Amino acid sequence: DQQVKQNSPSLSVQEGRISILNCDYTNSxxxxxxxxxxxxxxxxxxxxxxxxxKDKNEDGxxxxxxxxxxxxxxxxxxxxxxxxxAVYFCAGFQNSxxxxxxxxxxxxxxxxxNP
Amino acid sequence: xxxxxxxxSHQVTQMGQxxxxxxxxxxxxxxxxxxxxILGQKVEFLxxxxxxxxxxxxxxxxxxxxxxxxxxSNFTLKIRSxxxxxxxxxxxxxxxxxxxxxFGQGTRLTVV
Numbered sequence: 658d659q660q661v662k663q664n665s666p667s668l669s670v671q672e673g674r675i676s677i678l679n680c681d682y683t684n685s686x687x688x689x690x691x692x693x694x695x696x697x698x699x700x701x702x703x704x705x706x707x708x709x710x711k712d713k714n715e716d717g718x719x720x721x722x723x724x725x726x727x728x729x730x731x732x733x734x735x736x737x738x739x740x741x742x743a744v745y746f747c748a749g750f751q752n753s754x755x756x757x758x759x760x761x762x763x764x765x766x767x768x769x770x771n772p
Numbered sequence: 773x774x775x776x777x778x779x780x781s782h783q784v785t786q787m788g789q790x791x792x793x794x795x796x797x798x799x800x801x802x803x804x805x806x807x808x809x810i811l812g813q814k815v816e817f818l819x820x821x822x823x824x825x826x827x828x829x830x831x832x833x834x835x836x837x838x839x840x841x842x843x844x845s846n847f848t849l850k851i852r853s854x855x856x857x858x859x860x861x862x863x864x865x866x867x868x869x870x871x872x873x874x875f876g877q878g879t880r881l882t883v884v
Contacts, residue, residue, distance in 0.1 A: 691872065693875075698877075698878075699877055699878070700776070700778075700863050700865075700875030700876050700877050700878050701815065701863070701875045702875070703872055703873075703874065706872060746814075746815060759805065759817045759820050759828055760807075760817065760873060761817065762807075762814050762815040762816070762817075763814060764813065764814040765814060765815075
């Protein structure tokens, strides 16, 4: 049951251009969405999040857009830098009450930024 | 910045052997998790732990798996009798508030 889908396994962009990473979800009960970045041999690191009641959140070069009616979110990186090359995971979080705050991850998109 | 630390970074074990993966979560965090990533696949939730008990576990987390917080700082994942398909990167994570989990560097478990 793929509640979070990242349909593009890879994306290649030129340095300085915009990178757009896409994510679709099926669970309409997600309260938050998060983007994590992962370098090889490292754990995922938090990048940016968005509440389900917002449609945009911006942090420096990173902006996340949420379209609830389409159950779609995207991460924009502009301008892209070679150091951004990594696997990007989209994750949904549902506060089901109690003490569980598990994340449901997509399969990830490998971003390569070419100098 | 405080971080989650995991040991060992790589563990090789024979099928059927028990392994214990260790984690030291961030000190003021209250929620602890184990995730795993089989090579080429997505990061999958295994278990969440709060107030000294499991709050949720996935279908993957069967009777062969257990978690423990033995001394108030360490958080361990034990696999009693490893199988070949347990080979994966295992990530420990902790969080203080909703959603934003901090991950360790991972332990690569190789079952031969």
